[in-house]
Amino acid sequence: MQILSQSPTDPGFVQNPYPFYAAARAQGQLHRWQDYGMVAAFGHAAVHMLLRDRRFGRELPKEMQQDGPAHLAPFLATEAHSMLDAEPPRHTRLRKLVMRAFTSRGIAALQPGLETLCHQLIDAFPDHPFDLLEAYCTQVPVITICRLLGVPTDMAPQLLDWSHRMVAMYQAARTEATEHAAAAAAQAFTDFLRGYIDARRDDPRDDLITRLIAAEEEGETLSTDELIGTCILLLNAGHEATVHSLGNGVKTMLQQGWQAEWLAPEGIERLVEEILRYDPPLHMFTRYAYEEAEVFGHIFQRGEQVALLLAAANRDPAMLEDPERFDPTRPAKVNKSFGGGLHFCVGAPLARLEMQIALPILFERCPELKLAAAPQYANTYHFHGLTRLMVTV
Ligand code: HEM
Numbered sequence: 594m595q596i597l598s599q600s601p602t603d604p605g606f607v608q609n610p611y612p613f614y615a616a617a618r619a620q621g622q623l624h625r626w627q628d629y630g631m632v633a634a635f636g637h638a639a640v641h642m643l644l645r646d647r648r649f650g651r652e653l654p655k656e657m658q659q660d661g662p663a664h665l666a667p668f669l670a671t672e673a674h675s676m677l678d679a680e681p682p683r684h685t686r687l688r689k690l691v692m693r694a695f696t697s698r699g700i701a702a703l704q705p706g707l708e709t710l711c712h713q714l715i716d717a718f719p720d721h722p723f724d725l726l727e728a729y730c731t732q733v734p735v736i737t738i739c740r741l742l743g744v745p746t747d748m749a750p751q752l753l754d755w756s757h758r759m760v761a762m763y764q765a766a767r768t769e770a771t772e773h774a775a776a777a778a779a780q781a782f783t784d785f786l787r788g789y790i791d792a793r794r795d796d797p798r799d800d801l802i803t804r805l806i807a808a809e810e811e812g813e814t815l816s817t818d819e820l821i822g823t824c825i826l827l828l829n830a831g832h833e834a835t836v837h838s839l840g841n842g843v844k845t846m847l848q849q850g851w852q853a854e855w856l857a858p859e860g861i862e863r864l865v866e867e868i869l870r871y872d873p874p875l876h877m878f879t880r881y882a883y884e885e886a887e888v889f890g891h892i893f894q895r896g897e898q899v900a901l902l903l904a905a906a907n908r909d910p911a912m913l914e915d916p917e918r919f920d921p922t923r924p925a926k927v928n929k930s931f932g933g934g935l936h937f938c939v940g941a942p943l944a945r946l947e948m949q950i951a952l953p954i955l956f957e958r959c960p961e962l963k964l965a966a967a968p969q970y971a972n973t974y975h976f977h978g979l980t981r982l983m984v985t986v
Contacts, residue, residue, distance in 0.1 A: 594632070594891060595624045601765035601974040608970050610876065610977070611917065614905035622889045626900060631879070632891055633900035637909035637929070639889050640901045644933035646888070649880040651936060652680040654896050657881075665772055667780035668762065674822025677830075677936065684935060687823060690808050690815060691939055694741065694801040700942045703737060707947060710736055711954040718986050722965035726982040730839035731832070733951045737943070738831030742824060743800025744789070755782040756829040764973045779825075786821045801827070827940075834874040835944045837978030838930075839951060842868035844968045844982060845919055846956075855921045856953040865948045866925035873930035876904040877975035903929040904977065959986040 622636035758778035882893035931938035
């Protein structure tokens with residue numbers, strides 16, 4: 594194991610973290626990443642194993658749980674009721690309720706509405722350079738998740754604002770101002786949902802909020818705080834990563850050149866998987882060890898945190914020939930961009946469907962799509978997404 598030093602806010606790293614990953618991976622599966630003060634897994638084998646190893650999990654071990662600082666209370670309350678930060682049996686109970694809405698039939702039913710939405714957004718594109726990230730890549734997932742949950746779509750701009758302030762908490766460039774903004778956003782988001790859910794109690798419809806309210810009213814399965822925490826998690830996770838998967842994918846295609854076959858019905862699944870593998874929007878997640886555990890020669894102690902570099906695992910030459918090359922003709926092979934094991938992304942089928950619909954419609958309607966300015970990645974590690982994507986059609 595080597596000791597690696599690499600600031601996650603260094604501009605060169607933010608724009609292109611892959612050479613750092615490749616150098617680390619070439620020296621072994623696990624290294625101590627000094628800037629994070631923890632061991633990090635760079636190889637596919639270690640990331641894959643740690644995602645599934647039940648001696649590790651996302652929930653903080655009991656003896657490490659504390660009341661956080663008072664100014665963060667509203668934010669910490671939403672996290673405390675989120676399945677993402679829970680382990681069984683609480684995780685199993687919360688996830689089961691949500692999974693009912695994410696069946697392949699339920700997701701496929703969204704397809705016609707998604708197609709219409711993509712066309713409407715493209716109809717509104719201006720004839721001067723504009724930001725595709727804002728005009729398209731953001732709108733498709735945020736409106737879709739509003740529809741799935743049953744939140745009015747005119748709330749989308751407000752939801753985006755709350756979400757951006759909250760997810761900034763997971764970024765390396767976090768400051769005290771970030772914390773205050775996240776807490777205020779979490780409070781406002783919670784207040785809105787409490788009111789909206791109450792208003793919807795006597796107004797059942799065919800949406801996820803109706804089903805979750807029913808579970809809450811039955812008692813046992815879901816508390817009101819968990820209902821709110823679940824809605825916030827889904828509304829935030831439901832667009833943040835998909836926006837940047839679309840943005841990163843379009844950027845790569847415009848910079849490296851694209852072929853119509855990639856977007857044809859026989860090619861689209863491979864294109865989407867290759868976009869997700871090659872330049873995923875979320876690069877790192879962490880786990881806590883729950884007991885002393887030896888992994889690839891390192892003995893983790895209970896409470897020790899380990900970072901899983903999903904984006905580094907995706908480019909492991911042990912798994913894939915020529916992994917640094919973007920090649921949408923390679924067989925769609927499962928990558929690590931949606932995680933794995935118990936916390937495997939609930940929204941993966943939805944995100945894939947959105948991308949499989951939004952990309953062909955975009956390139957078919959805008960065959961002359963071109964970059965109007967060099968895209969830059971935002972200084973938001975472990976998130977990896979563009980600040981904007983200026984294009985002309
Ligand atoms: C391309 C887009 C997406 C990517 C790359 C992505 C990635 C991920 C990853 C890596 C995790 C696991 C984190 C970990 O193991 O620590 C995760 C979990 C999760 N994702 Fe996604 N996600 C995407 C889209 C979505 C969408 C559209 C939704 C909701 C509709 C969603 C909802 C969730 C939820 C609820 C979890 C927590 C699951 C659990 O803890 O059991 N995601 N996602």
